[in-house]
Amino acid sequence: MPDPVPYLLDVSALCYRYRGADQAALADISLRIEGGGFHALLGPNGAGKTTLFSLITGLSGLQQGSVSIAGADIARQRLTALSRMGVVFQQPTLDxxxxxxxxxxxxxxxxxxxxxxxxxxxxxxxxxxxxxxxxxxxxxxxxxxxxxxxxxxxxxxxxPRLLLFDEATVGLDVPTRQQIVDHVHRLAEEQNIAVLWTTHLIDEVYPGDTVSLLDRGRVVAQGTCRQLLQERKAADLKQLFAQLAARDYAAREVAL
Amino acid sequence: MNGRHAYWTPFRGIVVRECLRFLQQHERFLAALVRPLVWLFVFAAGFRAALGVSIIPPYETYITYETYIVPGLVAMVQLFNGMQSSLSLIVDRELGSMRILMLAPTPRWFLLFSKLLAGAVVSVLQVYLFLVIAWFADIRLPLLGYVAVLPALMLSGVMLGSLGMLLSSAIRQLENFAGIMNFVIFPMFFLSSALYPIWKIGEASPLLEQICRLNPFTYVVEFIRFSLHLKLDGLSVVVVSASLALFLTLAVWRFQRN
Structure with a gap:
């Protein structure tokens, strides 16, 4: 039977401002992931990745915009939405x-x-x-x-239909990181799961992955890795980031 | 999730986890047991000669001081356990495992309530272990009292756990916890009827007597004391239930807000 829900993660026009802050932590963020899709959310520390993660998981309440998990709205159907997602946090949460x-x-x-x-x-x-x-x-x-x-x-x-990873490989050595990234890519493909992979490590992104580049709370580039490289005529992601940095990008903390 | 699994299974999981954690944290297990036993066998033995306890309800005859303080020590086990549970909430929050709980597809109020009930179950296990040891030391209570006290233990366990949860919701860092505990555990315990009858405190200071009467922990002790002797103290039931409702509402509200 065909999947009646086209997007397993649908984030639309999300804006968020912390109490007392002058600037918005997130401004007009939209992204969609289909079943089997691996979406890398890249950005330096402080770009807004963790805030976005908190909003998607419902740990923080939405102020503007919407988040839907396999058709369930996180604000109105929180429990259904939660039952459809699996989360791996940056900080270990095992007992x-x-x-x-x-x-x-x-x-x-x-x-x-x-x-x-x-x-x-x-x-x-x-x-x-x-x-x-x-x-x-x-x-x-x-x-x-x-x-x-x-x-x-x-x-x-x-x-779950959607897997969220918040900088899940931080602190691991390179071979272990590679193993885990490979494994999650295979998992997405074989199980038709959507994956949102938040990272600041470029080598975790594969050429076929969709990438959203987040900086200062805004998505500044979005598309498949190949598309972005072609559009910007960059040889690899490292060079792409260098270009963006030249355009006054805050890629200062992105690990190359 | 169907109806049964939506609530019962997460509840069971939380209770099992709390019990496993308690059993596997050997130092905590030992401390929970040794603390009341030291009070019973060292403190009470010394006080027996110095302090006479006359016949007061629910007792129908003269009792030894050891018999008098057993309900107070049972309540002390629960008080420490309630605060320990709140400490584990802060640790869970700092280590991140609280987020795993908060992401469960079950209403948050129910998850928090389950956590409190699980803490109460752990405290009941500690209490019965303590009562068994006291039994072998010849401090024996009416046999049916051991069963009759169970509802009182659960109610007071959840009430003291709610108080701990409320405190933990106000504490941002683990380091601040010890100081605040000193201002909660010790005053609550000493300014109650756990160690001396209230009338005895009143003889020394009417002001202290009034403070003891305003302390909800006094009613936890009396609720347990009367239940162990197969009697019901209506005022204690009302105060413990009202305190539970107040602390729980405030704790859940604070957690939802945070």
């Missing part, structure tokens, strides 16, 4: 004193998975991420890469 399995069971219960279904899904995700032998280890005993994998496995337990 260090509990085992891998206990952490996953807790999350499955929070998302309403019954005991039998939870057992099945946990076994599937542990196998997918090669974590089955570590299921009884406490999170404290795992290295950073394994902890990240547990967090991604956890985000997938309730079979």
């Amino acid at each position: 260090l004193d509990l085992t891998v399995e206990q952490n996953l069971r807790y999350f499955a219960a929070l998302n309403g998975l019954g005991a039998k279904q939870a057992r099945r899904r946990i076994a599937e995700e542990l196998a997918r991420f090669d974590l089955t032998p570590r299921r009884r280890e406490r999170i404290r005993q795992l290295n950073g890469g394994h902890r990240r994998r547990v967090e991604i496995a956890r985000a997938l337990l309730h079979e």
Whole structure:
């Protein structure tokens, strides 16, 4: 049956201003992701990525504009929208004193998975991420890469339509980062999941990915990576950023 | 999610997590047990000779001082646990795991209430462990009292947890927590009927007696004391329930706002 919802993430004309701030943290942000799409949200620190992330996840209330997750409006159908998204935060959110399995069971219960279904899904995700032998280890005993994998496995337990990653690879070594980025790309393709990948690391973006470049709360460039490179006649993203920086871009903190 | 899974499953998950955390944090487990036992076996033993407790309700005969302070120590276990739960809320908030809770597709008020109930369940486990040890030390209460006290323990556990949650919503940093606790735990405990009957405090200072009567923790202690002796103190039930409603409403409101 064809998917009745064309966009799994639909952000439209989003504006946000923090109380007492002179300037808007986000101004007129729009982006859409279809099933199987990998959308990289790139920008230097302070560009507004985390604010956008908070609005999409409903952790902050919308002031202007709309956010829809697989057809469910985050403001009016918050619980439905939440049930359709999986989130991996920059800051680790696992319980260090509990085992891998206990952490996953807790999350499955929070998302309403019954005991039998939870057992099945946990076994599937542990196998997918090669974590089955570590299921009884406490999170404290795992290295950073394994902890990240547990967090991604956890985000997938309730079979979300949209996966959100907020600088999920920060602090990991290059090979582990690469593994995780590869894995998430495959996941999007195989499971027809939409992925919003927030990062300031250019090497995590593939040529076929859609990119939104965020700076000072505005989307200053949007399109597939290839399109953007062609339009701006840049050899690679590194050069593209250099061009944008030359146009007084605040790409100062983007890690190349 | 269907109706049963929408509420029951997240609730069960939160309770199981709190119990596992408590059992796996061995220092916390030990501290929760040792604290009231030190009061019972050291403090009470010393006070037995110095302080006579006359016959006051719900007791029908003279009792030892150890028997008198058992309900106060039970309430103390709950007070510390309530504050400990709020401490874990601050840690959860600082470490980010609070966001995982807040992103669950279940109403936030229900998630917070579940967290409070889970904290109360953990405190009940600690209380029964303490009562079992007291039993073996020959401090025995009416057998049915151990069952009759359960509703009082749950109600007061949630009430003290709500107070802790309210405090934690006002505390921005973990470092500030210890100081504020000193201004909450100790005054609440000492200015109550946990260690001495209120009339006895009144003999020393009528002002202190009035303060004790205004302290909701006094009514937690009395609610537990009467329930353990298969009696019901109406005033305590009303004060504990009203305090619960007030603290819970304020705590949920503050969390929603933040």
